[in-house]
Amino acid sequence: xxxxxxxxxxxxxxxxxxxxxxxxxxxxxxxxxxxxxxxxxxxxxxxxxxxxxxxxxxxxxxxxxxxxxxxxxxxxxxxxxxxxxxxxxxxxxxxxxxxxxxxxxxxxxxxxxxxxxxxxxxxxxxxxxxxxxxxxxxxxxxxxxxxxxxxxxxxxxxxxxxxxxxxxxxxxxxxxxxxxxxxxxxxxxx
Amino acid sequence: xxxxxxxxxxxxxxxxxxxxxxxxxxxxxxxxxxxxxxxxxxxxxxxxxxxxxxxxxxxxxxxxxxxxxxxxxxxxxxxxxxxxxxxxxxxxxxxxxxxxxxxxxxxxxxxxxxxxxxxxxxxxxxxxxxxxxxxxxxxxxxxxxxxxxxxxxxxxxxxxxxxxxxxxxxxxxxxxxxxxxxxxxxxxxxxxxxxxxxxxxxxxxxxxxxxxxxxxxxxxxxxxxxxxxxxxxxxxxxxxxxxxxxxxxxxxxxxxxxxxxxxxxxxxxxxxxxxxxxxxxxxxxxxxxxxxxxxxxxxxxxxxxxxxxxxxxxxxxxxxxxxxxxxxxxxxxxxxxxxxxxxxxxxxxxxxxxxxxxxxxxxxxxxxxxxxxxxxxxxxxxxxxxxxxxxxxxxxxxxxxxxxxxxxxxxxxxxxxxxxxxxxxxxxxxxxxxxxxxxxxxxxxxxxxxxxxxxxxxxxxxxxxxxxxxxxxxxxxxxxxxxxxxxxxxxxxxxxxxxxxxxxxxxxxxxxxxxxxxxxxxxxx
Numbered sequence: 181x182x183x184x185x186x187x188x189x190x191x192x193x194x195x196x197x198x199x200x201x202x203x204x205x206x207x208x209x210x211x212x213x214x215x216x217x218x219x220x221x222x223x224x225x226x227x228x229x230x231x232x233x234x235x236x237x238x239x240x241x242x243x244x245x246x247x248x249x250x251x252x253x254x255x256x257x258x259x260x261x262x263x264x265x266x267x268x269x270x271x272x273x274x275x276x277x278x279x280x281x282x283x284x285x286x287x288x289x290x291x292x293x294x295x296x297x298x299x300x301x302x303x304x305x306x307x308x309x310x311x312x313x314x315x316x317x318x319x320x321x322x323x324x325x326x327x328x329x330x331x332x333x334x335x336x337x338x339x340x341x342x343x344x345x346x347x348x349x350x351x352x353x354x355x356x357x358x359x360x361x362x363x364x365x366x367x368x369x370x
Numbered sequence: 371x372x373x374x375x376x377x378x379x380x381x382x383x384x385x386x387x388x389x390x391x392x393x394x395x396x397x398x399x400x401x402x403x404x405x406x407x408x409x410x411x412x413x414x415x416x417x418x419x420x421x422x423x424x425x426x427x428x429x430x431x432x433x434x435x436x437x438x439x440x441x442x443x444x445x446x447x448x449x450x451x452x453x454x455x456x457x458x459x460x461x462x463x464x465x466x467x468x469x470x471x472x473x474x475x476x477x478x479x480x481x482x483x484x485x486x487x488x489x490x491x492x493x494x495x496x497x498x499x500x501x502x503x504x505x506x507x508x509x510x511x512x513x514x515x516x517x518x519x520x521x522x523x524x525x526x527x528x529x530x531x532x533x534x535x536x537x538x539x540x541x542x543x544x545x546x547x548x549x550x551x552x553x554x555x556x557x558x559x560x561x562x563x564x565x566x567x568x569x570x571x572x573x574x575x576x577x578x579x580x581x582x583x584x585x586x587x588x589x590x591x592x593x594x595x596x597x598x599x600x601x602x603x604x605x606x607x608x609x610x611x612x613x614x615x616x617x618x619x620x621x622x623x624x625x626x627x628x629x630x631x632x633x634x635x636x637x638x639x640x641x642x643x644x645x646x647x648x649x650x651x652x653x654x655x656x657x658x659x660x661x662x663x664x665x666x667x668x669x670x671x672x673x674x675x676x677x678x679x680x681x682x683x684x685x686x687x688x689x690x691x692x693x694x695x696x697x698x699x700x701x702x703x704x705x706x707x708x709x710x711x712x713x714x715x716x717x718x719x720x721x722x723x724x725x726x727x728x729x730x731x732x733x734x735x736x737x738x739x740x741x742x743x744x745x746x747x748x749x750x751x752x753x754x755x756x757x758x759x760x761x762x763x764x765x766x767x768x769x770x771x772x773x774x775x776x777x778x779x780x781x782x783x784x785x786x787x788x789x790x791x792x793x794x795x796x797x798x799x800x801x802x803x804x805x806x807x808x809x810x811x812x813x814x815x816x817x818x819x820x821x822x823x824x825x826x827x828x829x830x831x832x833x834x835x836x837x838x839x840x841x842x843x844x845x846x847x848x849x850x851x852x853x854x855x856x857x858x859x860x861x862x863x864x865x866x867x868x869x870x871x872x873x874x875x876x877x878x879x880x881x882x883x884x885x886x887x888x889x890x891x892x893x894x895x
Binding site for chain 1: 378379382383385386387410413414417418420421422424427428429433434437438440441442539586
């Protein structure tokens with residue numbers, strides 16, 4: 181009926197306007213950050229499908245925030261925090277999309293690196309072992325290292341992986357020293 | 371630990387955290403006079419730079435476009451006024467519920483029964499269309515699907531103590547038939563693992579499991595339940611905890627009734643390990659996990675534990691084929707156990723489901739590679755044989771410097787000989803995460819996902835709870851649950867009277883995932 185058309189249109193228009201503006205903000209964030217967030221998720225989960233799923237989930241959440249007029253001031257940091265939490269929570273919650281792909285076991289020594297994607301870009305002797313060492317870490321340690329490599333502070337890393345600053349300090353310290361020890365070990369020299 | 375070790379700790383900490391003035395002075399003074407420590411400190415910085423300079427990995431452009439489209443391409447359809455207001459509050463079909471655990475009851479009239487449309491191309495998944503050219507569910511008066519049977523109608527139910535704290539959210543991760551009717555387990559960010567039980571699928575009670583005496587206080591979610599099985603005095607739950615100091619420990623609990631649980635006294639067999647799956651098979655409890663050992667925290671030797679009573683466990687090594695690492699979950703059939711073997715060479719991004727193998731064992735300890743081709747779906751034993759449900763077919767690898775991974779078309783598959791698969795159907799339409807057989811009916815649960823731009827009469831709602839049923843062994847499927855609110859049904863179990871319960875997660879109005887449950891009662895005779 182005609183009298184009802186106006187209220188419907190008013191609600192519709194306002195909502196659509198808000199969505200359009202928010203979508204533009206999300207699209208901008210996507211253009212700027214989806215690549216690095218995907219890379220972070222892929223290196224943290226070591227599962228291409230899981231990385232895609234979590235990337236989508238992270239930006240879906242950003243979209244919800246944007247459409248609710250709660251666009252984060254620092255979208256990049258916000259996305260990393262959500263992505264890190266999704267990735268490190270994944271194992272605990274046995275995310276259905278990645279069930280059956282949990283990694284159990286120790287990688288064999290002497291991992292051939294020639295066919296690694298990074299092989300052609302590794303310009304320092306022994307750097308290919310970083311990939312191997314990264315694979316040997318559990319998700320929180322891996323996520324913490326990768327977040328640090330993206331320039332996040334210790335406090336930001338702690339918030340992203342759901343630990344106190346003290347625990348994160350311990351985690352990163354221990355992880356870095358073990359990485360160094362691993363790289364200096366005879367196995368790493370192969 | 372000597373002075374050099376302490377200095378190197380400071381050097382490592384300084385990479386990410388500011389040091390107090392006294393510690394910085396001590397560090398600089400020591401490095402100035404100790405070439406060995408100075409060299410290591412430089413190497414630590416170089417390692418950090420190395421991680422920052424790893425070659426970027428690329429998301430294929432086509433896939434990136436699909437994901438962005440999924441994220442953005444949601445809009446309202448013409449709806450009655452009262453529903454439009456509800457839709458506007460929902461943010462126009464975005465994943466974000468109206469309230470914790472609240473979903474829209476979806477029932478369809480016979481003429482509204484969704485139609486399963488076969489996949490239009492090998493790279494797409496089956497789609498669902500509605501009679502009004504939109505698949506967006508309606509909150510208008512409930513309509514009942516005609517026909518009796520299991521899993522026909524569903525409704526969300528309230529779970530007690532399902533509140534969560536941002537940002538981790540929570541979920542219910544698994545459910546089994548048992549206890550008063552069903553026993554479910556899960557967690558919420560910052561809270562201990564939780565158990566929920568129900569006698570009828572509608573009313574649930576909750577309890578927490580006693581934590582071991584020294585969980586790591588710095589980890590907000592130190593404990594996880596990985597599975598519950600019948601055994602011991604009634605039921606046995608297995609999980610793991612982050613312990614104060616270092617490492618993880620497997621933890622076990624037992625219960626007579628599934629409601630009240632007792633912590634199994636500490637067993638050294640559980641130290642420095644985490645269990646990821648537990649099954650009851652041939653009168654024994656078999657738990658599978660990994661050892662935390664060596665200088666690098668994380669991946670360890672695959673191991674298992676066995677118990678006859680849930681109280682005393684024996685730790686043992688697993689025998690898995692060379693070049694493979696043991697994966698989860700473990701599935702049992704009458705004559706064998708099944709698991710997933712992952713390649714030891716962990717080359718990403720080449721690693722994917724096609725690099726994995728099904729492993730099988732007749733004793734739980736010694737595993738061999740099965741001739742059955744590995745498909746990207748879990749195994750479900752049914753009266754009709756072993757099934758797998760393939761979903762979410764995507765073209766992966768395009769644009770990447772790796773071979774494209776070929777995937778089978780979405781659908782239901784059965785193995786007639788444990789060496790090959792035959793496709794029974796293209797459904798269920800969506801991502802199925804679990805399946806249960808109740809009588810002659812198969813009930814699958816999971817989520818519907820946004821698959822294509824909403825520029826056709828058919829629209830898609832991303833990641834919303836879904837359930838399907840099949841009365842012909844998986845050859846045809848009918849969707850029985852759909853929802854406008856986000857989330858997914860992760861696991862399903864059937865009560866003795868045929869009531870089916872689904873558990874998983876939903877979303878609060880603040881878009882935090884929250885434990886959620888649904889129930890489907892058998893149709894009245």
